[in-house]
Amino acid sequence: xxxxxxxxxxxxxGDVQVIKGIDLEIEDGEFVVFVGPSGCGKSTLLRMISGLExxxxxxxxxxxxxxxxxxxxxxxxxxxxxxxxxxxxxxxEDNMGFGLKTAxxxxxxxxxxxxxxxxxxxxxxxLDRRPKDLSGGQRQRVAIGRAxxxxxxxxxxxxxxxxxxxxxxxxxxxxxxxxHEKLKTTMVYVTHDQVEAMTLADKIVVLKDGKxxxxxxxxxxxxxxxxxxxxxxxxxxxxxxxDVVARKGKVALGGKIALPSGKDFxxxxxxxxxxxxDITFTTAAKGNVSGEVELxxxxxxxxxxxxxxANNDQILVRINGRDVYKVGQPVHLKxxxxxxxxxx
Numbered sequence: 001x002x003x004x005x006x007x008x009x010x011x012x013x014g015d016v017q018v019i020k021g022i023d024l025e026i027e028d029g030e031f032v033v034f035v036g037p038s039g040c041g042k043s044t045l046l047r048m049i050s051g052l053e054x055x056x057x058x059x060x061x062x063x064x065x066x067x068x069x070x071x072x073x074x075x076x077x078x079x080x081x082x083x084x085x086x087x088x089x090x091x092x093e094d095n096m097g098f099g100l101k102t103a104x105x106x107x108x109x110x111x112x113x114x115x116x117x118x119x120x121x122x123x124x125x126x127l128d129r130r131p132k133d134l135s136g137g138q139r140q141r142v143a144i145g146r147a148x149x150x151x152x153x154x155x156x157x158x159x160x161x162x163x164x165x166x167x168x169x170x171x172x173x174x175x176x177x178x179x180h181e182k183l184k185t186t187m188v189y190v191t192h193d194q195v196e197a198m199t200l201a202d203k204i205v206v207l208k209d210g211k212x213x214x215x216x217x218x219x220x221x222x223x224x225x226x227x228x229x230x231x232x233x234x235x236x237x238x239x240x241x242x243d244v245v246a247r248k249g250k251v252a253l254g255g256k257i258a259l260p261s262g263k264d265f266x267x268x269x270x271x272x273x274x275x276x277x278d279i280t281f282t283t284a285a286k287g288n289v290s291g292e293v294e295l296x297x298x299x300x301x302x303x304x305x306x307x308x309x310a311n312n313d314q315i316l317v318r319i320n321g322r323d324v325y326k327v328g329q330p331v332h333l334k335x336x337x338x339x340x341x342x343x344x
Contacts (some may be wrong), residue, residue: 002063002153002186003028004049009058011044011210018044020210021058026188026203028063031180033189035197036207036233042190043158045207049188050079050156062153078147082159084139086131092118093127096145110149117148120182121175137168141175154186161196173199194234198222206230228343231273237304239273239341240315246270251342253289253335265344273341276304276318280334281325287332291315293325307331 004026011019019041026032034042047053049060051072060068067075086095096117097110118124121141131139140160147155157176161169177200180187191197197204198218206213206221206229214226218234225231231239244251246265251272284290291309298321305317305325315333325331 003061004154004186004188005061005064006049007059007061009045009048009060010056011041011048011053012056018210019048019056022210022212024205024212024215026186029184029186031187031189031200031202032205033191033197033201033203034205034207035191035194036213038192040207041210042192042207046156046158046188046190050077051075052079076153077156078150078152078154079156079158080140080144080147080160082162084131084143084163086139086142088131091128091130092123092134092142092145095131095142096123096149099146100149113149113151114145117145120148120179121145135168136164137172137175140164140172144176144179148183152185154188157187157189159190159192161191161193169196176200195236198234204234206233225273225341228271228273231341231343235275237276237316237318239275240279241343242272242274242313242315244270244272265342271343273343274315274335275339276316278336278339279315279317280336281317281319282332282334284332286334288335289315290330290332293327293329293331296325296327305331307333309333 006022006024009019009022010017022045034045036042044053048055051067051070055068059066062075062077087098090098093114097114100110100113114127115124118127121144123138123141123145126134126138131142134142161172164172173196189200201218203215204218204221205215208229214221214230221230221234225234228241232241242253244253245268247267249265251270253272289309291307293305294308294314295306297304301321303319303321303323303325305319307315307317309315317333
């Protein structure tokens with residue numbers, strides 16, 4: 001079991017408050033990702049759960065038990081850091097079993113647990129190697145294996161892939177996802193990379209300035225962002241935001257977009273959001289807005305077309321990579337009105 005509950009949790013460093021009254025439920029076996037920009041408090045919150053940072057106010061519960069004042073060693077949680085922190089003079093087997101050895105576990109138990117973890121992580125053939133003989137991805141797997149052998153109630157990952165190159169990050173995302181499927185153990189993962197968050201999480205917690213902006217599945221956050229910050233932070237490339245004006249329950253962009261039913265804004269400025277993939281090129285008669293191609297980014301399977309409109313807005317359109325557009329070309333854009341977002 002590894003459910004985690006935070007109740008009105010706060011963290012102060014002197015007169016500076018960095019975590020501002022967070023309430024959160026993490027269910028047993030869930031993969032939860034904390035994501036947000038640098039300085040939002042995600043790593044501090046993770047360290048508070050682990051016990052490495054004291055909780056200034058509020059309570060932290062693990063499986064219903066209040067662990068707020070317990071030492072890290074008493075919380076039955078394993079932490080995996082950005083740095084591998086492996087002992088260079090020890091081989092893989094000794095690195096993975098070192099924590100159990102210092103805890104006084106019998107040699108037979110250590111050998112059994114290390115062998116089991118090595119099999120899960122596909123490290124069995126590397127147990128005799130030292131860290132200098134391993135790749136970055138293999139070293140991170142050893143660090144994860146060191147956490148697994150403790151058989152914790154939950155794993156806490158603090159940006160574990162930041163030191164890896166792009167190809168290894170993709171591979172390790174796959175490895176960590178497979179690991180969660182095998183172990184069925186609670187995992188809380190911190191990253192600033194929203195692609196990692198979207199691909200790994202059962203539930204994402206979006207943080208900004210020490211506060212939760214939204215909690216939900218990757219699909220919920222992508223399709224139904226609760227506010228402008230989440231709308232722009234989740235999604236790559238990010239959502240287009242255009243300033244429009246609401247009048248008598250409707251807004252217009254180029255005179256052709258009506259505010260969807262169910263929206264009740266007062267007259268005044270409104271921000272309209274639309275994902276790049278929800279925009280198509282069309283004719284002048286069918287278009288919602290006209291403009292000129294400002295930049296083309298060819299990415300193989302996709303083209304990112306940056307359009308400068310007559311109102312001087314920059315709008316990004318994501319289209320098939322086989323379609324060809326040129327800088328300076330006049331174009332007309334049509335928005336999928338079923339996929340528009342509005343933020344007061």
